[in-house]
Amino acid sequence: MLFGVEKFICKACNKPALVKFISFGKMPIANAFLTKETLEKGEFYYNLDVGFCEECKMVQLIEMPPYSKYIVPDDAGKTHYAFFSSTSKFMEKHFAEMAKEAEEKFLDENSQVLDIGSNDGILLKAFKNNKTLGIEPSDNVADVARTQGVETISKFFTEELAGKILAEKGNFKVIFSTNVLLSIIEIGSCMKGIERLLANKGVFITEDPYIPEILEKVSYDQIYDAHVWYFSLTSLSNLFERYGLEVFDAEKQWVHGGSMRVYACRKGDYPKTDRLKKYLQEEKEKDIDTIQPYLELSKKVEQSRIELKALLRKLKDEGKKIVGYAAASKGTIVQNYCDIGRETLEYISDSTPFKQGRFSPGKHIPIVSPEHFHEDNADYALLSAWNHAEEIMQKESEFLKRGGRFIVHYPTPRILEPESTNKPSNNPNSEDFPGVEIKKLNVIANGQGYLFEVVRNDDNLFSGKFGQTLVSELYPGTIKGLHKHSKQTDYTTCIKGNIKYVLVDDSQEPAKIKVLTIGEKNSILVKTPPGYWHGYMPLANEKATVLHLMDRTYNPKKPDTERKDAFAFGDVWTVRPS
Ligand SMILES: [Zn+2]
Structure with missing residues (x-):
């Protein structure tokens, strides 16, 4: 207990119970990259302090900079936002799946769908059979959505706006907000608006970064101006309850370095799921409510x-040349909090033309094009987009080949060695194969023998849903697969011998292929969600024993398995000398 500590007013529950637990000091706006002209004018600074409310358990910025400081209109009065969701293929797939799930679970043909913070319409355009409406305050992004036929209102979502929409359009069966709720300062007004607009048995689905993930990764650079709230299921449940809503389901997502998708309804409309209860129990065990x-x-x-x-x-001191890689909000936080300026980072390489020629907020490090970086001879590059490390390492193989190395600051600062980072066991999440996760299995050996745990109920990658386990033994020369499930998730490891495990994503052209070695040479468990083709083959002319766990029981009358020829995507099987 912290007695005698200054308490601030919690902006979620309005009680004087907010206790500061971290201070990053004076901070500029994370995404306010400066031009030569604005450099001289001076920047806006605020205190980046974060607090925990002892009443409602909500984690929040103590000083919330007003929107006008980071959403700045141009000369014509139009507001601009630099990130277009649809430029990311991963996000496009993620949202298409999200839409499909809502259609199957909650929608009928007459129901309407609302998306708060609809960006360029990436989610709403995936709905083919329902009327949709987007709310997107950034004019330039809303314009893009409209050209794609997504009806969009360019305003902030408030209770007042909800009243107008209700009068004109009626209720909505499903209301979404993805990576948006965490930025809404007037969250009470927003919640009232959502409650008013929800149809009978309507569902509010929100997806935001999840504070237990930040705690685990020490990814403090996710904390900045535009993110005013940091949710746990405990704090969200408390928030929703005050507005007549309740959380009934939740599911972890891989996006934005670890998010939680949360499903809420009016009290009692839907039963609470087991996986929600499991997550809440986990939060209790982690003392998230303290x-x-x-x-x-x-x-x-x-x-x-x-x-x-x-x-x-x-x-x-060793005379090495260090630069920054990616001019992102995350980098601004790290540079300013750790006091890393031009004396350390000569420049920052970034592929966004808008940012090139500008200067980083606070530290004024010049931003250059990737071409400059590629022609330069930097020894080290400090990576700010750590959640894309795997992708970047692949893209910058030339830099690595000539001896260049990336530095990451999370969870502990270190130099990434390509040998270790290319090993699948070090990539718990495969961002190029969303939902595919890998767990390293630790073999404990002594004079008596050895053991290793495979799946635990408290594993992050385990959904908690159990269908069945089975063991299969494969003789040399056999290939199992390819097959694909529409609902089932597989957890696969090889407990004797080794297998080549192949994953194929054919949702876009050309199909993407991922190859993993699983077994005694690389003890890992691979989670394969529905939608990916997969198959395996024993290696080194030896038998292999494979242990599977599925989240569904096998139904011989209606098998959830589609099959394809093992060579349908070319020869992915032949082992070639590397
Ligand atoms: Zn509170």
């Missing part, structure tokens, strides 16, 4: 700063 884990985060963040500065200083 300030303790946040105080621990504060200590880890401080330690991370000390270690990153020491690492960079050591490299500088």
Whole structure:
């Protein structure tokens, strides 16, 4: 208990119960990259302090900078937002699946769909059979949505706007907000608006970064101006309850470095799912409803700063040339909090033309094009988009080949060695194959023998849903697959021998292929969600024993398995010398 500590007013429940647990000091707006002209004018700074409400358990910025500081209209009065969702193929697939799920579970032909913060219409355009409406305050992004036929209102969503929409359009069966609720300062007004607009048995589906993930990864750079709330299921449940809603389901998502999709309805409309109960239990075990884990985060963040500065200083002392990679909001936080300026990072390489020629907020590090970076001879690049590390390592193979190395600051600052980072066991999430997750299995051996755990109910990758397990033995020369499930998730490991495990994503042209080795040489468990073709083959002319866990029981009358020739995507099987 923290007695005698200053308490602030919680902006979620309005009680004076908000306790500061971390301070990053004075911070500029994370995404306000400066031109030569604005450089001289001086920047807006605020105190980036984060608090925990002892009443409603909500984590929030203590000083919330007004929207006008980071959403700036141009000369014509139009507001601009630089990130277009549809430019990301991963996100497009993610949203298409989200729409499909809502159609199957909640919608009938007469129901309407609303998306708060609809961006360029990436989610709504996936609905073919229902009337949709988007709310997107950034004019330039809303314009793009309209040209694609997605009806969009360019306003902030408030209770007042909800009243107008209700009068004109009626109710909505499903209301979405993805990566938006965390930015809405007037969250009470927003919740009232949602409650008013929900149809009978309507569902509000929101997806935002999940604070337990930030605690686990020490990814403090997800904390900045435009993110004013950091949700747990505990705090969201408390928030919704005050507005007559309740959470009835939740599902972890891979996007934005670890998010939670949350399903809410009017009290009692839908039964609470087992997986929600499991997540809530996990939060209890992690003391998410106390300030303790946040105080621990504060200590880890401080330690991370000390270690990153020491690492960079050591490299500088050795005469190494260090640059920044990706001019992102995350980088602004790390540079300013850790006091890393031009004396350390010569420049930042970024592929966005808009940012090139500008300067980073606070530290004024010049931003250059990737061409400049590629022609340069930097020794190290500090990576700010750590959630895309795997993708970037593949893209920058030339830099790595000539001895260049990336530095990451999370969860502990370190130099990424390509040998280790290319190993699948170090990539818990495959961003190029959304939903595919890998768990490293630790073999514990002694004189008596050895053992390794395979799946635990508290594993992050395990959904908690159990269908059946089975063991299969494969003789050399056999190929199992390819097959695909529409509903079933597989968890696969090889407990004797080794297999080549092939995953294919043919949702776009050309199909993408991922190959993993699983077995005694690489003890991992692979989670394969529905929708991917997969198959396997024993390696090294030896038998292989494969252990499967499925989240559904096999129904011989209606098997959830589609089959394809093992060579349908070419020869993915022949082992070639590397
Ligand atoms: Zn509160």
